[in-house]
Amino acid sequence: MCTTYLGLRMIASLPEGVDLIGHPRLVRLNPNIPWRTRGNGAVSFEVGTGAGKPSMIGEFQGKGIRSYPDSTGATVNGPDLLELLSSLVEDISHSDREGTDPGLVISNYELPDEVYWTGVRGVHEQEGILELLEDSRCHHRSWGNGRGLIGAACSIAWPGSLVTYEAVSYRKENAWGTPRSFDEDQFRLLDSEHGTFSTSDPGTGRVMAVPNTPCPILAGIRAESPDVAERALLSLDTEEPSGHLVWATNHATDDHISPVRSVREISPFMSVSITGTVASAPRTVKGGHVIVAIDSEGTVDIAAYEPTKGLRETVLQLREGDLVTAVGGVRETPLTINLEKIRIDRTVDRFIKSENPVCDACGKHMKSKGRGAGYRCQVCGATASENDADRVTVRAPDTGWYEASPSARRHLTMPLERLDRC
Ligand SMILES: [Zn+2]
Incomplete structure (x- = not known):
């Protein structure tokens, strides 16, 4: 089941007196x-007793979803909330299905940023997360193999620096x-007229904002600001939705990217x-x-896969000695970086031989003695x-960034158009 629909x-379903604070978070x-x-x-969201002027950030079945900018600091009854939300997980998610392993965490405290960074860049051990939840006196419940608790804890821990x-x-x-x-x-x-991004792939015309899976999502519109995203979504003519929410x-x-200085640091x-x-x-x-x-300090293959489309042309133009910055996920065997984007930092001169030298004495073209060995x-x-x-001389590719086709882009990958702004 779609996690964000369950979140909505x-x-x-929050009971009277339990208010939503800020935007719910999809991590x-x-x-x-x-x-x-x-x-x-x-997904995660903060609840409490709302303070400040609330605003509407969505609706479900005709009822507005209100969010407060702040809370009074009063705590919510965790065990009661756990019961209520657990029954929703059991009703809505396919928690009995193989490979569906939801986890639910309620915490009265913020969890350390490090929990998020390990979750987005590395690997969590399930025992470590269970220890953290016990130490932080969280209320929690899980179904299936219990791995869902890891995601839940990481979402709560997300510091939202970007x-x-x-x-x-x-x-x-x-x-x-x-x-x-x-x-x-x-x-x-939409993207050119509303300031949203990744709604469609200009290269192929594919609409990326609308999934083609049987899930409950109708469309997801991305933007730098919540108002731009919501206004753009509501401007679209679609079938009647059951509701919407701004996450x-x-x-x-690019939170998933670890900068490394040598191949030895890659795993x-x-x-x-x-x-x-x-x-x-x-x-x-x-x-x-x-x-x-x-x-x-060691070599590693970098790969532009077929779905990255135009990025392959960029990689084909590289020559031994060029300096590049490669960004992407690591594949184990053989050790390969699957390129999400690449920056060409410096290029060497490129030549192709147009003609063999001519013999001074005979006036005939000489023959090559082999690669790099001269002529006779x-x-x-x-x-x-x-x-x-x-x-x-052959023209070298321009220095600067090149990225994979939007259709091949990961959720976390920063598009080049955002790179300039961050
Ligand atoms: Zn000769």
């Missing part, structure tokens, strides 16, 4: 973990599993940013993927060095 239903965790759910998302927003609309229950009805062209124009998220923040399940010198000629392998090795005249045996051949 929980928020819409994506390490995208390289093999045993994750598809989007590896976890934040974007997603306004998500949800389908009526009787429409789940049927094709979604919406005006594709409106979605395609604060870590989408498009599986990480996503890294590493600067290195191109150490091989690029090669295209089966499936249309393009791979090249880079060196930084077939007639008189005179020799010439490699540099005596005529060479023409």
Whole structure:
């Protein structure tokens, strides 16, 4: 089941006197973990007694969802809330289904930032999280293998140093599993007209904001500000939704990227940013993927996979000696960085040989003695060095950033258009 829909239903079911504080949070965790759910998302929200002027941040079945900017500090009855929300998890999520392992955590305290950073960049041990929840006197419950507790704890711990927003609309229950009805062209124009991002892929025209899975989500519109996201979502002509909600998220923040200084610091399940010198000629392998090795106290392959589309052309233009910064998730065997983006920092001169040297005595073109070995005249045996051949300079690619096609982008990956602003 879609985690954010469960979150919406929980928020819409909060009892009288338990107020929502701030925006609910949709946090994506390490995208390289093999045993994750598809989007590896976890949601959390703060409740208390509201203070300050409330605003509407969504609605469900005709009833507005109100959020307060602040709370009085009064605490909420954790065990009661755990019972209420647990019954929703059991009613709504497919907690009896293989691979569905929800976890629910209620904490009266903020959890350490480090819990989030490990969850988005590394790997948590389940025992460590259980210890943390006990030490922090959290109320918790889990289903299936209990791994859901990890996501829940990480979402609560998210410090939100970089934040974007997603306004998500949800389908009526009787429409789940049927094709979604919406005006594709409106979605395609949204980013240029409303200041939203990642709504559609300009290259392919694909609308990325509308999933094609049987989940309850109708559309998700992303923006830097909650108001821009919500206004844009509500401007769209779609089938009648059951409701919508504006989430604060870590989408498009690059929070999952660990900057490393050498290949020795790279290990599986990480996503890294590493600067290195191109150490091989690029090669295209089966499936249309393009791979090249880079060196930084050791070598590692970097790969532009077929779905990254235009990024493959960039990698194909690299030459031994170019300096690049590669950003992407690490694959274990063989050790490879799956490029999300790449920056060309410096390029070497590029030549191609246009003509072999001509023998002074005979006036005939000489023959190559082998790669890098110079030339010899077939007639008189005179020799010439490699540099005596005529060479023409080839244009190097421009320095700067290049990114994967938006359709291949991970939730967490910061698009280049945001990179300039952060
Ligand atoms: Zn000769």
